[in-house]
Amino acid sequence: MIKSICVIDDDEIYQMIIKRLITKAKAFDETSYFMSATEALQNFDENISNLPSAILLDINMPIMDGWQFLKKLENTFPSLYDHTKVYIVTSSIAYSDKDKIEEFPKVSDFLSKPLSVEKLEEIGNSMA
Amino acid sequence: MAKKVENPTRLKAKRRPILIGFLTFLMLLLAGFFMLWQRYQILLDDRQSEMAAIIGVAEQNIDQSLKYSYSAALSLALQIDEDGKIENFDEVAPQLVDNNPNIDAIEIVPDGIITKVYPYEKNKDAINYNILKDSTRNGEAFIAIERKRMFFAGPLQLRQGGLAIIGRLPVFKKNEFWGFVAVLIHFENLVDQSGLEDLAGDEFRFQFSKINPVTKKEEFFLNDTSEMDKSYSEKLVLPDGDWKIYIIPVNPYEPFYTIIPVAIMILIISGALGWIVYNSLKQPAKLQELVKEQAGELAKSELHFRTIFNQAAIGMARVNSRSGMILEANKKFQDLLGYSEEELKLMDYKVISHPDDLTENSDLMRRLSKDEIRQYSLEKRLERKDGTLIWVRINVSPLWEVGEEVTSHIALVEDISARVKAKQRLVDNENRFRSLVENSNEIILIVDDQNRVKYYSPSLAKISKYEKIDFAANGVLFYIHPEDHDLLRSKVENAYTKPGVPISDIVLRVKDAENNWFWVNATLTNMLAVNNVNGFVINLRDITGKKEAEVNLVKSYELVMEQNKRLLNFAYIVSHNLRSHSSNMSSILELYDTEESQEEKDTYVHLLRKVSKNLDQSLHDLNEVVSINTNMDIKAETVNVSEFIDQALDILSLQMHSKRARVINEVPEEMQVSFNSAYMESVLLNFLTNALRYSDPERSPIIELIGYKEGKNWVLVIKDNGIGIDLDKHGEKVFGLYKTFSDRKDSRGVGLFITKNQINAMGGTVKVESETGVGTSFKVTFK
Numbered sequence: 001m002i003k004s005i006c007v008i009d010d011d012e013i014y015q016m017i018i019k020r021l022i023t024k025a026k027a028f029d030e031t032s033y034f035m036s037a038t039e040a041l042q043n044f045d046e047n048i049s050n051l052p053s054a055i056l057l058d059i060n061m062p063i064m065d066g067w068q069f070l071k072k073l074e075n076t077f078p079s080l081y082d083h084t085k086v087y088i089v090t091s092s093i094a095y096s097d098k099d100k101i102e103e104f105p106k107v108s109d110f111l112s113k114p115l116s117v118e119k120l121e122e123i124g125n126s127m128a
Numbered sequence: 129m130a131k132k133v134e135n136p137t138r139l140k141a142k143r144r145p146i147l148i149g150f151l152t153f154l155m156l157l158l159a160g161f162f163m164l165w166q167r168y169q170i171l172l173d174d175r176q177s178e179m180a181a182i183i184g185v186a187e188q189n190i191d192q193s194l195k196y197s198y199s200a201a202l203s204l205a206l207q208i209d210e211d212g213k214i215e216n217f218d219e220v221a222p223q224l225v226d227n228n229p230n231i232d233a234i235e236i237v238p239d240g241i242i243t244k245v246y247p248y249e250k251n252k253d254a255i256n257y258n259i260l261k262d263s264t265r266n267g268e269a270f271i272a273i274e275r276k277r278m279f280f281a282g283p284l285q286l287r288q289g290g291l292a293i294i295g296r297l298p299v300f301k302k303n304e305f306w307g308f309v310a311v312l313i314h315f316e317n318l319v320d321q322s323g324l325e326d327l328a329g330d331e332f333r334f335q336f337s338k339i340n341p342v343t344k345k346e347e348f349f350l351n352d353t354s355e356m357d358k359s360y361s362e363k364l365v366l367p368d369g370d371w372k373i374y375i376i377p378v379n380p381y382e383p384f385y386t387i388i389p390v391a392i393m394i395l396i397i398s399g400a401l402g403w404i405v406y407n408s409l410k411q412p413a414k415l416q417e418l419v420k421e422q423a424g425e426l427a428k429s430e431l432h433f434r435t436i437f438n439q440a441a442i443g444m445a446r447v448n449s450r451s452g453m454i455l456e457a458n459k460k461f462q463d464l465l466g467y468s469e470e471e472l473k474l475m476d477y478k479v480i481s482h483p484d485d486l487t488e489n490s491d492l493m494r495r496l497s498k499d500e501i502r503q504y505s506l507e508k509r510l511e512r513k514d515g516t517l518i519w520v521r522i523n524v525s526p527l528w529e530v531g532e533e534v535t536s537h538i539a540l541v542e543d544i545s546a547r548v549k550a551k552q553r554l555v556d557n558e559n560r561f562r563s564l565v566e567n568s569n570e571i572i573l574i575v576d577d578q579n580r581v582k583y584y585s586p587s588l589a590k591i592s593k594y595e596k597i598d599f600a601a602n603g604v605l606f607y608i609h610p611e612d613h614d615l616l617r618s619k620v621e622n623a624y625t626k627p628g629v630p631i632s633d634i635v636l637r638v639k640d641a642e643n644n645w646f647w648v649n650a651t652l653t654n655m656l657a658v659n660n661v662n663g664f665v666i667n668l669r670d671i672t673g674k675k676e677a678e679v680n681l682v683k684s685y686e687l688v689m690e691q692n693k694r695l696l697n698f699a700y701i702v703s704h705n706l707r708s709h710s711s712n713m714s715s716i717l718e719l720y721d722t723e724e725s726q727e728e729k730d731t732y733v734h735l736l737r738k739v740s741k742n743l744d745q746s747l748h749d750l751n752e753v754v755s756i757n758t759n760m761d762i763k764a765e766t767v768n769v770s771e772f773i774d775q776a777l778d779i780l781s782l783q784m785h786s787k788r789a790r791v792i793n794e795v796p797e798e799m800q801v802s803f804n805s806a807y808m809e810s811v812l813l814n815f816l817t818n819a820l821r822y823s824d825p826e827r828s829p830i831i832e833l834i835g836y837k838e839g840k841n842w843v844l845v846i847k848d849n850g851i852g853i854d855l856d857k858h859g860e861k862v863f864g865l866y867k868t869f870s871d872r873k874d875s876r877g878v879g880l881f882i883t884k885n886q887i888n889a890m891g892g893t894v895k896v897e898s899e900t901g902v903g904t905s906f907k908v909t910f911k
Contacts, residue, residue, distance in 0.1 A: 004172070011708060011712070013738055013739055013742070014708070014712055014717075017715045017719065017735070018720055021715070024719075060704065060866070062868035062869060062870060063868075063869060063870065064876065068857075089709040090704070090706075091704050091707035113707065113712075114712070114714050114718075115713040115715070116718075
């Protein structure tokens with residue numbers, strides 16, 4: 001099975017960092033990076049098999065934030081969590097975000113920035 | 129303490145009647161007994177005289193008898209001749225004996241020998257008896273011989289039997305003793321002849337005695353009386369025979385016995401008289417005693433009065449009713465006024481009286497003097513020695529009877545300063561409370577259970593504009609908002625069950641005289657049972673202002689809560705923002721450390737620089753946000769909006785030109801608002817910059833600026849034809865911090881946040897209307 005990971009984050013610098021960390025972790029066969037949720041949605045839309053096995057999702061993004069994206073994704077792919085593990089990755093959970101967490105019980109984990117190589121390896125290994 | 133008075137004369141006086149009584153008794157007794165003694169003596173004398181008389185008679189009788197004997201003996205002796213012969217004895221003797229009852233026998237005794245005897249038969253045994261030779265009998269015979277006269281011997285026990293006395297008459301012949309002529313008298317006969325038996329009767333006894341010539345002892349011849357007490361006896365001595373005749377009372381104590389009842393009577397009479405004297409003497413003593421007792425009582429009551437006067441807890445003074453001079457004053461009175469009694473005695477009561485009270489006092493005093501009144505009381509002021517005034521109540525009573533001369537009166541003085549003060553305080557309090565009630569902003573009503581308004585405070589008109597009010601006609605509910613009827617009913621029911629307990633915080637709407645509702649906070653107290661109230665006491669406080677303030681407070685609270693929430697969110701946003709930078713930094717540094725390629729390392733340093741720049745930008749933005757939120761000293765001034773718009777357009781003229789933007793400025797010259805000038809500049813620049821930045825690339829931007837008045841407030845509308853914002857999605861977030869709605873890299877989500885905060889800080893509001901692809905319009909309403 002191909003281990004694919006997808007990062008959705010509008011932070012340009014974070015994107016550069018995470019690319020290098022994933023490379024270092026050597027736990028994934030395929031990677032994809034998106035600067036906005038809308039961009040990611042367009043990519044996933046076509047086929048369910050295009051969905052990566054893991055998504056690292058940022059919350060605070062313009063136009064469409066992480067929650068809105070996740071809602072849409074759940075609607076589009078009801079069986080989303082069968083083949084995809086969703087990780088919310090954020091520097092901190094805002095007060096207003098606390099309620100939101102309850103709405104997405106199937107999210108695998110909430111990870112705090114910065115991510116480490118070890119954490120990425122762990123994510124990769126958990127898929128095996 | 130009453131001193132106990134011991135009166136020594138009292139005892140004497142008490143004793144004297146006893147003494148006098150006793151003395152009287154004794155004297156009477158003595159006198160009585162003296163008299164009785166005399167009487168006794170008389171009695172004794174009488175008895176003695178009687179006895180003497182009896183003896184006298186007896187003596188005469190015996191003497192008679194003896195004389196007869198003597199005559200008989202002599203007659204016989206004369207018959208004896210010279211020779212000593214007697215011839216006619218037998219003739220003479222019977223004549224002598226038979227005719228003379230005194231003589232029982234007669235003898236011729238020559239030379240002591242009895243030779244002849246008549247009557248012979250009875251006495252023949254004595255014949256030839258020689259008496260001179262009988263030593264037991266011859267003594268008396270010899271006496272007769274010696275005396276040469278008749279001597280009676282015996283009584284002797286006769287030879288011939290019987291007891292008799294023998295009178296022997298010595299007969300001398302030729303001067304020679306011849307012999308005796310003897311007369312024999314039986315002792316019984318002698319006694320009989322003496323008449324003693326008859327004379328003595330029952331009262332007396334008698335006794336014959338004779339000194340025995342042989343034994344020289346007195347011999348008694350009557351047996352039954354031999355032992356008789358001779359103390360009361362009377363005796364008769366018959367020398368012819370050396371006899372003694374005693375007469376003795378049968379009851380020698382009879383006189384004594386007879387006086388005993390008298391003695392007893394005297395005793396009783398003396399005792400009675402002594403008793404009467406004692407009693408009659410005691411009567412004055414008793415009276416004296418009574419007088420003394422009364423005097424003692426008087427002294428005691430005087431002492432009592434003194435004590436009361438001196439120790440009384442109220443002031444007392446005796447005052448000369450004519451002059452007004454104080455005659456006496458007790459301790460309390462002195463204490464009340466601070467003067468000594470000596471000082472007071474030199475004073476007229478008018479001197480210490482307050483001048484304002486004198487008229488009334490003098491008037492009362494005059495009426496008292498005229499007996500129009502018998503006492504009076506008065507509340508007045510007295511001046512103490514130290515000059516201070518005290519209020520007193522005086523009670524004056526005259527010390528003279530009606531119609532008598534006016535002398536002095538007694539005044540009881542009671543310090544009532546405290547009471548007067550308390551009363552004054554009460555009046556003050558009443559005035560104070562009245563003024564409190566009347567000047568209060570609360571309406572106070574007293575309503576009885578028939579809905580009649582018994583009292584309403586003046587504030588009624590002030591607050592409710594009703595000149596007067598009564599619930600009897602329309603009922604209370606007429607004045608109460610329909611929504612509050614149930615509340616009021618339940619409270620009134622509650623008040624009925626809890627007399628005296630204030631039912632408070634009844635918040636109601638009440639209709640005033642102009643049909644406007646106003647809020648009141650009512651307190652209802654059931655005082656139906658309290659005298660002088662007899663109703664519900666209702667306090668109504670107008671709380672309309674408070675109610676409004678309450679609404680404002682709720683609003684403020686909500687505002688504060690909103691701000692608080694915003695601040696909390698802001699803090700999270702800030703921490704999130706800063707953490708995203710710091711996490712990036714730490715990741716980069718970690719990568720840098722593990723990287724070997726110099727080219728890569730350079731990239732990381734480059735990245736680090738970028739992060740640093742972003743961090744700097746973030747801090748700058750935050751600083752700006754914080755300064756708006758914290759700087760309360762930003763001053764508002766009157767700014768001309770039009771002028772500031774011109775300025776901003778001037779600044780942005782280059783960008784306008786490059787975007788070929790067109791501005792339609794419809795802001796009137798006179799539009800002036802109260803705003804901080806720096807904020808105004810910032811707000812206008814931000815709106816205009818946004819309008820240019822988010823312009824639709826398809827068409828050249830058109831920016832409209834419209835200024836107008838909405839009510840009292842100026843409104844500024846900035847409208848563009850840019851890309852617009854999807855408000856359905858982002859509605860609430862348009863003005864949020866770090867909220868961006870485009871994928872433009874240079875939008876940080878700070879501008880509108882700051883703008884809104886600046887407008888709010890100046891008391892204005894901002895609203896947004898937008899349609900994607902059509903344009904956005906911001907409407908600012910100034911304060």
